[in-house]
Amino acid sequence: MAQSDTVDRILDAAEELFAERGFSETSLRMITSKAKVNLAAVNYHFGSKNALIHAVFGRFLTPFSATLEKAFDELELRCDGKPPTLNQTLWVLTESAVRMPQRNEKGISIFMRLLGLAYTQSQGHLRKFLEQEYSEPFSRFMRLLKEATPQLSAVDRYWRIQFMLGATAFTMSSSDALQDILRNKLGVDTTVQEIAARLVPFLAAGMQAQDTLLTPRVENKIPVA
């Protein structure tokens, strides 16, 4: 699955175990025994469990954010001057994610699941690490979203972006399980690419929904029982 270098073996094992069990639920002993490596190797090479978590994220997030930057560059070049549309922006993002060189066939869903976990599991150190390490591509994406949805108020846009992130992270993070269920229920096979292709129109439509429901005060809009 990878070269037999200790560091990479640890990273591979940790990545997979974190993705399928979460951080707190994965012990160093599980990782080292899956990696066929001595227990002390983790602390020797990484310093601590938290640092290992950071390393796992850094290994796939750094190349990804580079890919993403280039893709955004191309996109803005193609649009010369005019801001890219919402659909274009979303497609560029999913493309970059889907086209990332993967270590194996599970790569994409591990990638997605880890991102989801980073968002969900309230690991303060991880959030801090990601914020200060990858703030640039993130805020660039945010800026593109803003320019693509000028009709939205800042507050509306903020929440809808959260909804998008949620739908994406959640679906992708359990894409394996969801694909299995669908296969059993309807006998249909799906690829991650197809899920992404279904997701983007969903997100774009939600993002651009004009809610006639929400005007001055929200409470009025909830029908009284």
Place this chain on the structure above:
Amino acid sequence: MAQSDTVDRILDAAEELFAERGFSETSLRMITSKAKVNLAAVNYHFGSKNALIHAVFGRFLTPFSATLEKAFDELELRCDGKPPTLNQTLWVLTESAVRMPQRNEKGISIFMRLLGLAYTQSQGHLRKFLEQEYSEPFSRFMRLLKEATPQLSAVDRYWRIQFMLGATAFTMSSSDALQDILRNKLGVDTTVQEIAARLVPFLAAGMQAQDTLLTPRVENKIPVA
């Protein structure tokens, strides 16, 4: 905050701590010391930590599912014969959630966060417990969704429902953090009710999106780099 009965004190403390830290990250000692109760009381009254988790969910999910059933009854009665619309169905759900009698002002976000965690944290026992305990209102909701979106293929509907669940679970599970960020960024305060009021139109629009993008083969739709 509550009556001084040991069981309730434990449930209150556990609920709050689980919501803000997750299950594995919350120890019985944290719970019992917050509840000002002896450590052994948890195992005495509930049997185990897992059983306590079930009890926490049962305490708010049982009345909620009863409320929901009644709300669905009313809705179907109001629509006599015709299937309720997507918007109606979604509103009835969020209404029932938002209107639940709360133990305190944080009640709603705790409720939401716990639901999100149940979905996200891969605690096998919890999923099993929830499935066999609350399968009925869940599948009723699914049936209503199906009748409200007859234009969708089964596969499309399946994925879009996952997208909805994801957006909801994710947003609600970190609603506190997201509210804080928004307050710092734009100086705006938000209630869970308002989040729900923004979420519903987003979901409805996404659910009803007609994706001109997806026709015979998906791969063609991803622009080649």
Place this chain on the structure above:
DNA sequence: ATGTGCTTCAAACGTATGTTTCAAACAGAC
């Protein structure tokens, strides 16, 4: 007052965790 059933309490149990230690093994330079 006495006994009974339920509840609380402090203490301990066994296990698992992240981390450290220090000697052994190893690789490459001289």
Place this chain on the structure above:
DNA sequence: GTCTGTTTGAAACATACGTTTGAAGCACAT
């Protein structure tokens, strides 16, 4: 070969966890 710096190894460390124990406390019927 011998030295040097790096990596591995088995074992132990301290701490935290969920759970169990058995005595003490309590309310209440007899």
